[in-house]
Amino acid sequence: MTIETRNGSWGTRARGIGLAAVRGLALTLVTLPGALLGFTLSLVSISLVPVGIGVFTTPWVLTGVRAFADWRRVLAAEWCGVRIPSAYRPIPENANAWARTYAMLLDPATWRDLRWLQVDMTAGFVTALLSAVLVFYPLEGLAVAAGLWRPLTELGGGYWYGFVHVTDQTSALLAGALGIALLGLVPLAPRLLTAHFRLTRAVLGAGQGELAERVRVLTETRRDAVDTSAAELRRIERDLHDGAQARLVAMGMDLGTIEMLLDKDPAQAKRLLAQARQSSADALTELRDLVRGIHPPVLAERGLGDAVRALALRLPVATEVTVELEGRPDAPVESAAYFAVSEVLTNAVKHSGADRIWIDLHQTEGMLRISVTDNGRGGALITAGSGLAGVERRLGTFDGVLAVGSPAGGPTMVTMEIPCA
Amino acid sequence: MRVVLAEDLFLLRDGLVRLLQAHDFEIAAAVESGPELARALAELEPDVAVVDVRLPPTHTDEGLQCALNARRDRPGLPVLVLSQHVEQLYARELLADGTGGVGYLLKDRVFDAEQFVDAVRRVAAGGTAMDPQVIQQLLTRRAAGDQPLARITPREREVLELMAQGRSNAAIAAKLVVTERAIAKHTANIFTKLGLEVSDDDNRRVLAVLAYLDQDR
Numbered sequence: 001m002t003i004e005t006r007n008g009s010w011g012t013r014a015r016g017i018g019l020a021a022v023r024g025l026a027l028t029l030v031t032l033p034g035a036l037l038g039f040t041l042s043l044v045s046i047s048l049v050p051v052g053i054g055v056f057t058t059p060w061v062l063t064g065v066r067a068f069a070d071w072r073r074v075l076a077a078e079w080c081g082v083r084i085p086s087a088y089r090p091i092p093e094n095a096n097a098w099a100r101t102y103a104m105l106l107d108p109a110t111w112r113d114l115r116w117l118q119v120d121m122t123a124g125f126v127t128a129l130l131s132a133v134l135v136f137y138p139l140e141g142l143a144v145a146a147g148l149w150r151p152l153t154e155l156g157g158g159y160w161y162g163f164v165h166v167t168d169q170t171s172a173l174l175a176g177a178l179g180i181a182l183l184g185l186v187p188l189a190p191r192l193l194t195a196h197f198r199l200t201r202a203v204l205g206a207g208q209g210e211l212a213e214r215v216r217v218l219t220e221t222r223r224d225a226v227d228t229s230a231a232e233l234r235r236i237e238r239d240l241h242d243g244a245q246a247r248l249v250a251m252g253m254d255l256g257t258i259e260m261l262l263d264k265d266p267a268q269a270k271r272l273l274a275q276a277r278q279s280s281a282d283a284l285t286e287l288r289d290l291v292r293g294i295h296p297p298v299l300a301e302r303g304l305g306d307a308v309r310a311l312a313l314r315l316p317v318a319t320e321v322t323v324e325l326e327g328r329p330d331a332p333v334e335s336a337a338y339f340a341v342s343e344v345l346t347n348a349v350k351h352s353g354a355d356r357i358w359i360d361l362h363q364t365e366g367m368l369r370i371s372v373t374d375n376g377r378g379g380a381l382i383t384a385g386s387g388l389a390g391v392e393r394r395l396g397t398f399d400g401v402l403a404v405g406s407p408a409g410g411p412t413m414v415t416m417e418i419p420c421a
Numbered sequence: 422m423r424v425v426l427a428e429d430l431f432l433l434r435d436g437l438v439r440l441l442q443a444h445d446f447e448i449a450a451a452v453e454s455g456p457e458l459a460r461a462l463a464e465l466e467p468d469v470a471v472v473d474v475r476l477p478p479t480h481t482d483e484g485l486q487c488a489l490n491a492r493r494d495r496p497g498l499p500v501l502v503l504s505q506h507v508e509q510l511y512a513r514e515l516l517a518d519g520t521g522g523v524g525y526l527l528k529d530r531v532f533d534a535e536q537f538v539d540a541v542r543r544v545a546a547g548g549t550a551m552d553p554q555v556i557q558q559l560l561t562r563r564a565a566g567d568q569p570l571a572r573i574t575p576r577e578r579e580v581l582e583l584m585a586q587g588r589s590n591a592a593i594a595a596k597l598v599v600t601e602r603a604i605a606k607h608t609a610n611i612f613t614k615l616g617l618e619v620s621d622d623d624n625r626r627v628l629a630v631l632a633y634l635d636q637d638r
Contacts, residue, residue, distance in 0.1 A: 277532055284529050288506055297506045301475060301482040306510060313509040314558060316565035 013187070017135060020190040023079055024131030027196065031128055035121035038065045042114055049101065059091075059100040065113050069204060072120075076197040080190075084201045085211075116203040123199060131192035134185055141179020145172050217396075225397040232294075239290050247283035251276045299338050303328045307338050308359060317349055317357050317374075324362035329420040336398055337361075337368060337418055340391045344372045344414045347387045352376025352412055368420040371413060378410035388414070422545055423449040425467040427458040427484055428503070429476050437471065437531065444538045455483035462491040462498070469545035473528075474504040474511065485511060497522050501544045504528065509562075509635070512555045516631055521624045524550035524587070540587075549587035549627045556585045559634040569615045577614075580607040585630050589623050 038061075045061045048054030066088060076082040089107045091100055104110050144152065144161055149172035152159040159166045161175035162182075254276040261269040291297065299307035305323035312319035328334060341359065348357055354376030361370050382388045382404055392402040400418035424446045428434040431453075438451050450461040454477045462470060470491070476483040488500040501524035502515060515523045524544040530552065531537050540550035560582065564570050573581065583593045590608065594601040608626070612619045615633055620626050 281529050281532060292506065297475070297504075298508050298510065300480075302510075310508045310510040313513075313562065316562055 017186055017189050020193045021132050021135030024128050024133075024189065024193050024196075025136075027075075027128035027193075028125065028132055031120050032125045034068055035117045035124070038068055039114065039117040039121065042117070046105070049105075055101050056097050059097060059104060062104050062110055062113075065117065069113050069116065072197075072200055073204070076200060080194040080197045082194065082197040082201055084197075084205045112204060116200065119199065119203045124196060127192055127196035127199060131189045131196065134189045134192065138179040138182040138186060141175050141177075141182065145176025145179065147172075149175070221393075221396040221399075224393045228394065236290065236294065239286070243286040243290070244283040247279045247286070251279040251283070254279065295335060296338065299334060304334045304337055305361060308341055308361060311338075311342055311345065312357075312359060315345060315349060315357070317354060319345075319357040319359060321359045322361065325368075326363060329363070329368055329418075333368065333398055333418055333420045336394055336400070337370060337416070340395055340400075340402075340416055341370060341372065343387050343391045344416075347380065348372065348374045348376065348412065351380065352378070352410070354410070354412075363420065366419060368418045370416045370418075372415075373411055373413045375411050377408075378406045378412050379408045380404055380406035380412050380414070391416070422468045422542075423447045423465070424541070425449050425458070425461045425465055425470045426451040426472075427453070427455075427461075427470070427476060427487070428473045429453045430473075433473075433528070433531075440531070440534055440538070441471075441541070444534075446541070454478060455487055458484065458487045459490070462487065463494070469499040469501065469541060471501045471503065471541065474502055482511070485514070489514060492518065492520075492523075496520055497547065499544045499547065500524070501526065501541055501550060503531075507552045507554045507558075509555060509558050512551060513635055516549075516628070516635070519628060519632070521549055521628055522547045525555060526550060526552045527554060539592075543587055548589075548624050549631070551586050551631065553582070553586055556582050556634075559585070559631075563634050572614050573611060577607050577611050580604060581611050581630065584608065584611075584627060585634060587627050 041061045042058075042065055045054050045057040049058060070086055073084045073086055076084050088109045089103065091103050095103065140148075141161055144159075144166060149159065149166045149169070153167060162178050164171055164175045164178055166172050166175050254272050258269045258272045258276070261272065296307055296310075298310045302310075303325075305321075305325055308323070309321050312321050329337070345357065345359075348354055352374045354374035356375045358373045359370070360373075361368070363369070380388065382392060382402070388402065388404060395402055395416060395418060398418050400416060403415045404412070405415075406412040422445075424441055426434065426437055426441070426448060428437060428451075434451055434453065438448050441448060449465045449467045450457075452458050452461055456478075458470075458472065458476065461467075470488065472484045472488050474482050474485045476487075485502060488502055492498050492500060496518065497520045499522040500515070502511070503526055504511070505528055507525065507527055512525050515525055522544060524540055526537075526540060530540070544550050560570075560578075579597065580593055583596060588596070590601050590604045594604045597604070609619060611630075612626075615630075617629050617633060620629065
């Protein structure tokens with residue numbers, strides 16, 4: 001039983017080594033020509049971009065390179081369990097050749113591919129070759145000893161196996177002994193193949209640090225978003241409970257009393273009716289304010305540009321609004337941008353002492369850029385718990401950023417950028 | 422007087438129809454969407470249109486756009502716009518052509534039937550009916566750092582607010598329980614302080630005040 005298992009494990013190991021050798025050989029045959037071809041074509045194609053031809057060939061060539069790299073990713077996972085994440089940015093659908101080329105050249109993964117092709121045709125090639133040679137060379141020594149030396153030496157000149165010059169059966173046996181000694185290195189073959197794929201991962205895989213940082217940011221912003229929306233919901237619940245809901249209860253009670261008083265005391269009933277009407281008006285006002293805080297109607301009706309204009313018209317400070325937007329950004333982005341602007345404006349009016357504010361909204365390269373400038377006294381800071389920190393957190397959920405330039409003495413310029421492609 | 426009414430909420434539309442009919446208005450059409458409103462305004466030639474800002478199918482500001490378009494085709498077509506919220510931005514667009522015959526009120530104002538019907542009549546007659554909230558917003562914005570406005574007395578400010586809403590001297594006098602002569606004196610003072618040309622025409626007077634309050638500094 002034990003022996004069988006040992007035999008079995010020996011068999012599996014031998015099979016693993018043999019497989020590694022064959023795979024190494026296959027890789028050797030493919031890497032060098034594949035990488036050379038891919039790299040040369042990419043280089044030529046990219047350098048032809050300024051001439052114009054490159055614009056049409058580059059997407060094809062780079063797509064080929066990506067397929068080649070993806071195929072190696074599959075092999076790495078299947079043969080050695082080395083997972084190399086594929087992290088290409090999606091190419092816009094229906095994009096023209098120029099947009100596709102541009103998008104691909106902007107993708108850091110493209111440049112990672114090209115770097116990898118160079119490593120693959122050198123170090124990658126050598127590691128793959130070694131994993132094959134490590135297995136086949138000792139076998140060759142044994143074959144030489146077994147008689148292969150005869151045809152080899154007859155070809156003329158003499159034949160070297162390692163440092164052994166094979167001329168006759170004796171030296172051939174020596175070569176065989178060397179082959180047996182080299183057999184000791186055979187178990188290294190699978191490891192070398194794994195090393196080959198590790199090398200591939202080191203060059204081809206997106207930087208782990210980069211990914212870890214991204215995960216950290218996403219975790220943080222997601223927690224912030226959840227916290228913020230939970231707090232918002234609590235506030236809305238409280239406002240409804242203490243406000244509109246309470247007023248409707250009061251109104252219902254008044255109406256009940258009015259019903260009772262209608263015949264007995266019409267004067268009192270009339271007074272209560274006026275009170276009920278006032279309650280309903282107050283409830284409406286409170287609901288209106290609440291709605292404005294959740295999603296301003298003018299934002300829903302007109303979009304970001306006019307909503308910010310309407311906001312500016314409510315300010316006691318003269319405000320100039322410039323808007324250059326094509327179409328409407330996604331509703332969540334629109335809403336986040338609106339509330340960010342609203343908060344920044346509230347800050348400016350409250351603390352800056354400015355008598356003029358300029359708001360600029362525009363959209364370039366898939367980015368919504370907003371700047372709010374005032375001619376106040378400056379000195380604004382993003383401190384914990386301040387309105388600006390809240391804005392920064394809110395924008396973070398959308399991978400947006402906030403920058404404040406506010407020297408003492410002013411002016412203050414708050415800029416925000418939110419991706420909105 | 423023939424009215425075209427556009428409101429998508431059935432209860433409110435029904436209520437408005439009954440309210441207006443009770444005050445001797447003839448409902449030429451009561452519609453519930455933007456395209457229907459556009460057709461009604463073009464074909465029925467009403468004396469006044471009462472329009473909700475937000476209408477189907479887009480539920481954006483279709484009602485307002487329809488009203489503005491209709492006024493471009495038929496300058497001075499009286500339009501009273503109703504909304505759940507008032508925006509100075511929309512008020513400015515309605516007043517932009519400077520011809521009057523526009524109203525812009527919160528839907529809440531319907532609660533006070535007499536005042537609401539008065540507003541519809543005023544607009545139909547080429548006058549103006551601006552929501553007190555719009556005027557409040559204008560004044561708050563204007564008041565900061567505006568020298569002429571700072572010289573106005575609290576009583577004059579009250580008169581100014583009511584005047585900007587579109588009310589006549591007689592209506593303001595009744596509301597503030599003073600004589601019309603007293604109001605005439607106040608308005609003359611206001612116009613002198615703001616540097617505006619005094620006019621006997623109620624409408625022109627209101628539009629001048631609104632234009633003054635809405636100008637950008």
